[in-house]
Amino acid sequence: HVQLVESGGGLVQPGGSLRLSCVASGVTFDNYAMGWIRQAPGKERQGVAAIVTVSRNTYHPDYADFVKGRFAVSQDYAENTIYLQMDNLQPEDTAMYYCAADPGCFNNPRRRLSPSAYKHWGQGTQVTVS
Numbered sequence: 410h411v412q413l414v415e416s417g418g419g420l421v422q423p424g425g426s427l428r429l430s431c432v433a434s435g436v437t438f439d440n441y442a443m444g445w446i447r448q449a450p451g452k453e454r455q456g457v458a459a460i461v462t463v464s465r466n467t468y469h470p471d472y473a474d475f476v477k478g479r480f481a482v483s484q485d486y487a488e489n490t491i492y493l494q495m496d497n498l499q500p501e502d503t504a505m506y507y508c509a510a511d512p513g514c515f516n517n518p519r520r521r522l523s524p525s526a527y528k529h530w531g532q533g534t535q536v537t538v539s
Contacts, residue, residue: 411435411529413508418534421498429493429534431508436529438462438486442514445482445493446524447504447536456522457506458482460491461515471521498538505533 413436417429433443444459459471460482470482481494491508509527514520 411510413510413529413531415506415508415531415534418506418536420537420539423499423538425498425538426494426496427498427536429495429506429508429536431491431493431531433489433491433508433510436489436510438468438484438489440515441510441512442517442521442526443484443491444509444511444521444524444527445491446507446509446527446530447502448507449504452504454507454524455504456524458493459514459521460484461521462486471518473522495536498536500538502536503538504536506536507531507533 412434414432442461445457448454460468462468465486479497484491508531510529511527514526520526
């Protein structure tokens, strides 16, 4: 049974930072791609970042163009947790942020930023920049 639990969202002023966490259970980072997906009110889901484990202490990140240089995804392999460090947040970053997991796109980099590629989802954490 896969369970993904996000935390760390909140209200922040433009230019501020937040760090989101996602604790995963029922998932092994060795063969699951993990993603951060967001959805703003009235808009479609957007892939924000993804991460796949290369080894216990090495991972490969992917980023959507609109967050490159501002957001950073990372993992704690031992704690089965991924993080999304978000810096220089802007009002357009306001959205519900979801953690997602899927084994199918682990070896398919073209799919890792596609929300439809992910089978397992957390409940989301709200990020508001205002």
